[in-house]
Amino acid sequence: MRYVTLLRTRLAISPITRSLHHGYSRRLTVLALESSADDTCAAVVTSDRKILSNVVINQQAFLEEYGGIHPFVALHAHQRNMPGAVQRALREANITIGEVDGIAFTRGPGIPGCLSVCGNAARTLAAAVNKPLVGVHHMQAHALTPFLTSPADALPTFPFLTLLVSGGHTLLLLATSPTAFRILATSLDESIGNAFDKVAKLLQIPYSGRAPGAALERFCTSGPAVGDEDIPEIHMPRPMRGRLAFSYTGLHSTVERFLDARRGEIDERTKLGVARSFQKAAVGQLEDKLVLGMRECAQKGIRVRHLVVSGGVASNSFLRERLRACLDTESPDERVELVFPPPHLCTDNAAMIGWAAMDRFLAGDTDPYSIESRPKWSLEELEGQGELRQGA
Known part of the structure; x- marks a missing residue:
């Protein structure tokens, strides 16, 4: 059965090996954006497991004032913070937007208005500079973070x-x-x-x-x-x-x-x-x-x-x-x-979003610029979306 076969799969091929397999002669560099809740995030990660930058702008002052996330306040904070987060992520990674190979963003799940900020920013940037785009499931990114952060000889199986x-x-x-x-x-x-x-x-x-x-x-x-x-x-x-x-x-x-x-x-x-x-x-x-x-x-x-x-x-x-x-x-x-993952990568961040998108970029399995956010999105719906990117 296919389910039994999936149980036996292992992440046996490294990201850089996959990049060579798919015709890339160098590592891939991805700009990723995240704004699903109360942190405005931008990061640059590479296919050989390097985090070149990881910017997180939190809303702690608003959280204390309102006793938690206020969707309308969070939305406007994301709108103010996202341009600066992107600019800072590129500057800290010492690259320009033209040197980025792809742009990833949190497609869902999350607060609808908040998701729209990283979604709109990613779609607009990708279209403006003609870069491929990938929308990522937020919880999938959390689950796969150890494949970015763990030593190569201690990856989960x-x-x-x-x-x-x-x-x-x-x-x-x-x-x-x-x-x-x-x-x-x-x-x-x-x-x-x-x-x-x-x-x-x-x-x-x-x-x-x-x-x-x-x-x-x-x-x-x-x-x-x-x-x-x-x-x-x-x-x-x-x-x-x-x-x-x-x-x-x-x-x-x-x-x-x-x-x-x-x-x-x-x-x-x-x-x-x-x-x-x-x-x-x-x-x-x-x-x-x-x-x-x-x-x-x-x-x-x-x-x-x-x-x-x-x-x-x-x-x-x-x-x-x-x-x-x-x-x-x-x-x-x-x-x-x-x-x-390290504590600073347990909380919401864009580095995990870029990493979760990496296999899809390497496989050429990208999304159209018209892709919409999905505030409600079950992880179980991901199964079977693209056999090539499984690394099996």
């Missing part, structure tokens, strides 16, 4: 599991090729990143220039050590027990009810206890579903050797520690490697 955890998504995937993903579990309500942001706002944790979720993580590391009797532990629900599905609305609602019952008046030790209890439960749910996913793969004879974790929440150090312990407990006899 297909099939592997992927946890994509961000402000917009909570997904557990089985990746069987660069464009074949099976969704094992997704959130039935809000994402883990959104829940982190909401709890940070409820607890009135200062952002201090960080994203709300990152501010909450930092707050959890403050004060007395975990286990101190003076720090209360708040009971948190563990939804969807035994089911391959995520649910985070109940966790942040529990925090909201706890605060409402006290009219928001809690001391710093209680606030720390609430924050730590929430973080423990949020990450614990990832552990629970990961175990279920690993067991389902094992029952079907699918041998998984890597877990790739990406998305903004993947930079959380507590999450990293817990997932490592979870894998060791579930697979004590055969180590499952835990793969994280």
Whole structure:
């Protein structure tokens, strides 16, 4: 069966080898743009895994003012920031737009208005300088980032599991090729990143220039050590027990009810206890579903050797520690490697967009300038789009 064949595929040919195979006598250089949520990003990457520039302009001041992403405000910030981001990316890469071989952009999923900024900029630039264009699935780019950042002798091998955890998504995937993903579990309500942001706002944790979720993580590391009797532990629900599905609305609602019952008046030790209890439960749910996913793969004879974790929440150090312990407990006899991109490439960035587009540029499988954004776009729809670019 084709599905079984895909399970056995490996990324056996390097990008530079593929470039020679397709008639390129030099490395390809791609300008990539990203604006799917609250970061305005531009980057230049090459087919031999070099990041020549990676510009990220965040909107932290607006996030703190509005308590999260405000779509209209984010749209206008992207419109202001994108020209400068592109100019800076080219300058830092020491190239001109004429020296770029192709232009990539985030096609979806994401906030519609925000997506339109990188989409319009990429289409216009590509048409103006007569360069090929590729629209990229944002979550595919997150999943493939380790193929850009990991040492050449430590790349993930297909099939592997992927946890994509961000402000917009909570997904557990089985990746069987660069464009074949099976969704094992997704959130039935809000994402883990959104829940982190909401709890940070409820607890009135200062952002201090960080994203709300990152501010909450930092707050959890403050004060007395975990286990101190003076720090209360708040009971948190563990939804969807035994089911391959995520649910985070109940966790942040529990925090909201706890605060409402006290009219928001809690001391710093209680606030720390609430924050730590929430973080423990949020990450614990990832552990629970990961175990279920690993067991389902094992029952079907699918041998998984890597877990790739990406998305903004993947930079959380507590999450990293817990997932490592979870894998060791579930697979004590055969180590499952835990793969994280560098923290600055876990959050939204354009370097991952350029890399995810590289195989398509090399294969000559590009998009028309009329291509439209897709705010809602399932990863499973990518399967079968172009056999040549699979690298099998």
